[in-house]
Structures are given as C-alpha cells and as structure tokens.
Amino acid sequence: MKINIGRIVSYFAAIIFTVIFAFPLVFMVMSSLKPDFNLLQDVGTVRSFLPVGPISFDNYVGVYDRIPLLRFIFNSLLVSTITVVLGLFVNSMLGFALARMEFRGKNIVFAVIISTLILPFEVLAIPLLYLMVKAPWVSFDGGFQITQGIFNNYQVQILPFIANAVSVFLFMQYFKSLPKELDEAALVDGASWFMIYRKIAMPLAGPAIGTVSVLTFLPMWNSYIWPVMTVQDEQFRPIMIGLQYFYVNFSTAWGQIMAYLTILTIPVVILFLSMQRFFVNSIATTGIKG
Amino acid sequence: MQLKSKKQNAAKRAENRTARWLAAPGLILIGIFTIIPITLALTLGFTNAQLLAPTNPDFTGLNNFKTLLGVSAVTLNAEKNADGSCVKDETGAIAYEPLRPLTRDDSPRKDLRGKSEFKRVFANEEDCSIKVIVAGDPVFWRSLTNTFFFALIVVPVQAGLALILALLVNQRLKGRNFFRTVYFIPTLSSMVVISMLWRFMYQQDGLFNKSIANFFPGYVPIDWLGNPKTAMPAIIVLSIWQAVGYHMIIWLGGLQTIPAELYEAVRMDGANKWDEFRHITIPGLRHTFVFILITITIAALGLFVQINVLTQGGPLDSTSTLVFQSFTRGYQRQEIAYGSAISFVFFILVLVIALIQRSMTKKLDT
Numbered sequence: 079m080k081i082n083i084g085r086i087v088s089y090f091a092a093i094i095f096t097v098i099f100a101f102p103l104v105f106m107v108m109s110s111l112k113p114d115f116n117l118l119q120d121v122g123t124v125r126s127f128l129p130v131g132p133i134s135f136d137n138y139v140g141v142y143d144r145i146p147l148l149r150f151i152f153n154s155l156l157v158s159t160i161t162v163v164l165g166l167f168v169n170s171m172l173g174f175a176l177a178r179m180e181f182r183g184k185n186i187v188f189a190v191i192i193s194t195l196i197l198p199f200e201v202l203a204i205p206l207l208y209l210m211v212k213a214p215w216v217s218f219d220g221g222f223q224i225t226q227g228i229f230n231n232y233q234v235q236i237l238p239f240i241a242n243a244v245s246v247f248l249f250m251q252y253f254k255s256l257p258k259e260l261d262e263a264a265l266v267d268g269a270s271w272f273m274i275y276r277k278i279a280m281p282l283a284g285p286a287i288g289t290v291s292v293l294t295f296l297p298m299w300n301s302y303i304w305p306v307m308t309v310q311d312e313q314f315r316p317i318m319i320g321l322q323y324f325y326v327n328f329s330t331a332w333g334q335i336m337a338y339l340t341i342l343t344i345p346v347v348i349l350f351l352s353m354q355r356f357f358v359n360s361i362a363t364t365g366i367k368g
Numbered sequence: 369m370q371l372k373s374k375k376q377n378a379a380k381r382a383e384n385r386t387a388r389w390l391a392a393p394g395l396i397l398i399g400i401f402t403i404i405p406i407t408l409a410l411t412l413g414f415t416n417a418q419l420l421a422p423t424n425p426d427f428t429g430l431n432n433f434k435t436l437l438g439v440s441a442v443t444l445n446a447e448k449n450a451d452g453s454c455v456k457d458e459t460g461a462i463a464y465e466p467l468r469p470l471t472r473d474d475s476p477r478k479d480l481r482g483k484s485e486f487k488r489v490f491a492n493e494e495d496c497s498i499k500v501i502v503a504g505d506p507v508f509w510r511s512l513t514n515t516f517f518f519a520l521i522v523v524p525v526q527a528g529l530a531l532i533l534a535l536l537v538n539q540r541l542k543g544r545n546f547f548r549t550v551y552f553i554p555t556l557s558s559m560v561v562i563s564m565l566w567r568f569m570y571q572q573d574g575l576f577n578k579s580i581a582n583f584f585p586g587y588v589p590i591d592w593l594g595n596p597k598t599a600m601p602a603i604i605v606l607s608i609w610q611a612v613g614y615h616m617i618i619w620l621g622g623l624q625t626i627p628a629e630l631y632e633a634v635r636m637d638g639a640n641k642w643d644e645f646r647h648i649t650i651p652g653l654r655h656t657f658v659f660i661l662i663t664i665t666i667a668a669l670g671l672f673v674q675i676n677v678l679t680q681g682g683p684l685d686s687t688s689t690l691v692f693q694s695f696t697r698g699y700q701r702q703e704i705a706y707g708s709a710i711s712f713v714f715f716i717l718v719l720v721i722a723l724i725q726r727s728m729t730k731k732l733d734t
Contacts, residue, residue, distance in 0.1 A: 100550050100553075103565075122575065123578075196725075200711075200714065201670075346556045350553070
C-alpha cells in the first residue's frame with residue numbers, strides 16, 4: 079500500500095490549525111458555563127476546554143440581570159435590518175443605473191463610487207461625528223421643529239451606512255452580467271426603465287441581494303466605534319456596547335463576560351452556517367473584482 | 369426617418385430621467401455621509417473646531433499640522449570628569465543637561481519651543497553628548513511608528529498564512545469544508561468580542577501563562593498586555609488570528625479561477641508540485657495578491673478596536689496608533705480639528721496605497 083506522505087502532512091497541518099482557531103472559541107463557550115471559581119481553576123488545563131465541573135446557565139442569567147440584554151438585542155436587530163433593507167433598495171437602484179443605463183454624469187458618478195470603495199470608515203469617523211453633531215434634524219414633538227444634532231437615536235446608527243460603495247459595486251457587477259437583450263426586448267414591449275429594474279432585474283438578482291445583505295448585516299451587528307461615539311442613551315444602544323457594562327469590577331465576572339461574548343457570537347455563526355454560500359460569494363467576489 | 373429619430377430622442381430623454389431618479393437616493397446619501405466627511409477631513413484640520421463648542425470654528429492655517437508634524441533635533445551635553453569619562457548620576461546613567469529649559473516658551477531655540485522628547489538617538493560617549501529628537505506631538509509620532517510596525521508585521525504574515533491555509537483546504541482532503549468553516553469563524557465574530565476573549569487569555573493568570581507554567585514549572589507569568597515590550601506583539605498575534613480566515617477565502621476564490629487544464633498541461637510535461645506552484649499558481653494569483661496586500665495594509669493602518677478594548681494605547685504609548693489618536697483627540701478630548709488633522713494624515717496614507725495598487729495592477733496587466 080502506498081502511503082502518501084504529502085497527504086498525511088496536510089491532514090496533520092489542517093488539524094493543528096483547527097486546534098489553533100477553534101480552541102479559544104471552545105474555551106469561551108465552556109467558560110461561559112462555569113462559575114468563576116471553577117473557570118479560573120480550570121485555566122491552563124485540558125478541563126478548560128471541556129464542559130466539566132458544575133455546569134449551568136447561571137452566567138447567562140447573570141448577564142440578563144446585569145444589563146438590558148433584550149433591549150440591546152432588539153436595537154441591534156432593528157438597526158441592522160433597517161440598514162440592510164434600505165441599503166438593498168438604494169444601492170441596487172444606483173448599481174442598476176450605472177450598469178445598464180446611459181445618463182449624463184455617469185462617468186463622474188462611477189469615478190466617485192470606485193474611489194470611495196477602499197476608503198476605510200476610520201478616516202471619516204471623526205469628521206462624520208462633527209457633521210452629525212452639527213446637522214439639523216426635523217423632529218416631531220407635538221409639532222414639527224428643527225433641532226440641531228443627530229445623535230443618541232437610531233437614525234445616527236442607520237443613515238450613514240445605507241448607501242455603500244461596495245454594495246453599489248456588487249450590484250453593478252451583477253447587473254452587468256445579465257444579458258443586454260433583456261432590456262431591449264422589454265423596451266420594445268413598451269416597458270419603462272423603472273419596470274425593467276423592478277420586474278426583470280431585481281427578481282433575477284437573488285445572489286447579489288444575498289451577498290449584499292450578508293455584507294451589510296455583519297458589520298452592522300458588529301459595529302462598535304460609531305455607536306460608542308454617538309449613542310450614550312441606553313435606550314438606543316446596540317449590543318456590542320453592552321460589553322462596557324462589564325468593565326466595572328473587571329476581574330470578578332469572567333464567567334458572565336464569556337457568556338455575553340457567546341451571546342454576541344452565536345447569531346452570526348448561525349447566520350453564517352445558514353447562508354454560507356453568500357458569505358463565500360461576498361468575499362470571493364469583492365476579492366476578485368475589487 | 370425624422371419621426372424615428374424623434375422617437376429615439378424621446379426614449380433617450382426618458383432613460384436619462386429614470387436613471388437620475390434611480391441614482392438619486394444613493395448619490396444623495398453618499399454625498400452627505402461620504403463626500404462631505406471627506407471634505408471635512410481635509411479642511412477641519414486647518415481650523416480650531418471643537419466638538420461641542422457653540423461658536424463657529426476659525427481658520428487657523430497650518431497650526432494643527434505644525435504641532436502634529438513639527439520635529440527638531442537637539443544635542444544635549446554632559447560634563448566630563450578629569451579622566452575624560454562622562455559624569456554619571458546616582459543611577460549610573462550619564463547626566464546630560466536637562467531638555468526642559470530648551471523647550472520652554474522662552475527657549476533660546478525658537479524651533480524647540482512647545483515640543484517635547486520623542487526619542488534619544490546617537491549617544492556619543494567620547495564627547496559626552498546625545499542627540500535628541502523632539503516633536504510637537506511625540507505621542508503622534510509614536511503612534512505612527514507603532515502603526516507602521518504593526519502593518520509591517522501583519523501584512524506579510526497574514527497574507528502568507530492565509531495563502532498556506534487556502535492551499536491546504538483547496539486540496540481534496542476529507543472534511544475540508546469543516547476545516548474551512550473552522551478557520552473562518554473567528555472572522556465572523558467581531559474584533560470587540562475577540563479582543564475581550566484574548567484579554568482573558570493574555571492576563572497574568574490567563575490561559576497562556578497558566579498553560580506555559582504547566583510545562584515549565586519555574587516560569588514567571590508575563591503580563592502580556594501590560595508590558596511595553598510584549599503588548600504590541602500580543603495584539604499582532606490576536607489580530608492575525610481573527611482576520612486570517614477572511615483572506616484565506618479570498619485566496620481560495622483566486623485559486624478557483626485558475627483553470628484546471630493549465631495544471632493538467634504542465635503535469636503532462638512532467639512538472640512536479642513545486643513547478644506547478646511556481647509556474648501556474650503564483651502567476652494565476654497575481655491579481656488576488658495585489659488585492660490582498662492592499663486590503664490588509666489599509667486594515668492594518670486602521671488598527672483601533674483592539675487598542676480601544678485592550679490597552680487604551682498603553683503601556684507608555686507602546687500600542688497607541690494613528691486612528692486611536694484621532695479618536696482620543698477628536699472624540700474623547702473633543703478637539704475635532706486636531707483629530708481631523710490626524711485623519712488627514714491617515715487619508716493621505718490610504719491614498720498613497722491606493723495609487724500603489726493602481727500602478728501595480730497596471731503593471732500586471734501589461
């Protein structure tokens with residue numbers, strides 16, 4: 079029998095890497111199930127990666143008692159979902175116009191989209207904060223009135239992230255890949271361009287919609303810097319900010335922190351496992367075409 | 369004939385109009401939330417804007433940038449003993465003249481006023497002098513060098529490790545989807561979560577120290593994040609661990625665009641694995657290579673969350689970074705103008721990298 083040394087090395091390496099990548103997360107989940115005393119005692123031994131000792135969900139109950147957990151989850155889901163949905167409309171429309179239509183100023187618009195593609199949010203965060211603090215907002219309080227400043231609310235977490243150059247680009251690429259004859263045939267039949275967008279292009283854009291949704295949802299759920307700066311009011315805070323509540327008496331509540339980290343991670347892992355195709359697509363397409 | 373062209377014109381106008389309506393919402397939002405902030409990033413640095421000040425900001429020219437980027441050098445001398453050796457203080461270090469009088473507002477050296485020490489370089493034991501670099505904002509320069517150091521290590525290591533992982537799971541291994549998933553999961557979790565988790569692993573009675581102590585009984589626990597020597601390397605390790613799976617997927621995407629026939633062709637010519645890799649895989653991945661290099665570099669230069677969660681720039685500014693400084697000054701101290709000046713520098717860096725990417729891609733295509 080021929081033993082392929084290359085394959086054995088490969089399996090060996092793959093398993094080593096599995097240990098490296100999985101064990102910290104296994105450690106996190108296991109620790110979340112243990113009282114602090116046992117958790118600290120197990121550290122450094124194999125036990126810290128196993129559900130042994132007095133296992134319970136006490137830490138999760140503790141998290142629930144310590145912070146307004148459901149409020150935070152609701153806020154994060156609300157903000158992420160609204161951003162995803164509005165973003166799908168806005169970005170697909172712009173992507174469609176760029177990919178399939180001719181209009182004056184198209185080249186400039188295209189250049190703007192391309193040049194903002196790689197711009198990291200960190201560059202804009204401070205000036206954007208200033209803009210939001212100074213910006214006018216129409217609020218309703220018994221009657222309409224104009225107030226200064228958009229912060230401490232949902233809007234400030236949503237508005238800046240709806241239009242996104244990467245999403246526009248992905249939609250544009252996808253719409254470009256559809257055959258041009260579709261438009262021509264529809265135009266001959268008397269359809270308007272808007273009808274083509276709504277009735278032909280969007281129904282065919284399933285993969286792009288999935289990819290863009292994933293690509294928008296994940297950073298929204300994980301967003302941290304921006305809400306730290308703009309949302310001080312507990313009522314509107316997203317889930318990542320909840321971690322700040324554990325900074326107090328830091329060394330004492332590791333079990334609860336691990337429980338909270340697990341709560342933060344589980345939704346994205348579930349989302350990933352159920353939409354794996356779109357994840358891989360989203361990264362692969364931004365990678366190749368970017 | 370004329371009728372037809374009239375009809376075409378009408379159709380063109382309709383297309384133009386609809387396109388504008390379709391593009392308008394996205395363009396307006398990008399205008400407000402990207403273009404205006406970019407403009408602000410490029411202009412606020414030249415003012416004295418404060419975050420919550422009720423008055424309008426004044427134009428202050430290059431003042432912020434003078435403070436931010438101002439650097440000078442000065443030579444400090446020490447007295448000599450009769451035998452030619454330098455006078456030492458009670459700790460055994462050479463007793464140089466103090467820097468402070470030279471940087472006061474009434475200093476004889478105008479260029480040193482308001483500056484403070486950044487680094488001591490070039491000690492000359494023979495004539496008992498030392499060159500000191502002073503800067504208007506030494507913390508900024510420390511942050512800049514920290515950021516570059518981080519990028520210098522993370523970019524090649526992360527790109528290389530991601531390629532190794534991609535090549536590994538691109539083979540026909542049993543369970544390769546499982547391996548891919550496991551390597552990718554840290555990427556899904558936010559950097560905030562990962563930083564907190566690793567904070568526990570890095571602390572004195574944490575996972576690393578206790579595990580090492582199990583194997584080496586005499587081991588003295590290291591405060592990984594509390595020691596200026598180990599804090600940045602510790603952050604580098606966790607950063608790579610978190611992000612490498614993402615770039616593995618990008619490499620995989622690149623690997624899969626290489627047609628299988630190419631491999632078969634060279635195999636027929638009797639090429640071995642290494643030849644395959646050199647002559648097919650590497651050339652086939654050149655566009656992916658540029659993209660990965662650029663995205664990791666830009667992400668690395670934006671290092672912030674880990675610092676914010678783990679070290680707050682400490683100990684002794686050893687982990688302070690460009691973005692962390694712009695956050696500290698612009699948000700925490702509410703000096704929007706100064707924070708924007710730092711963002712300006714960051715913007716220029718990103719611009720330079722984008723230009724490098726363009727020229728690299730052009731070169732690859734010709």
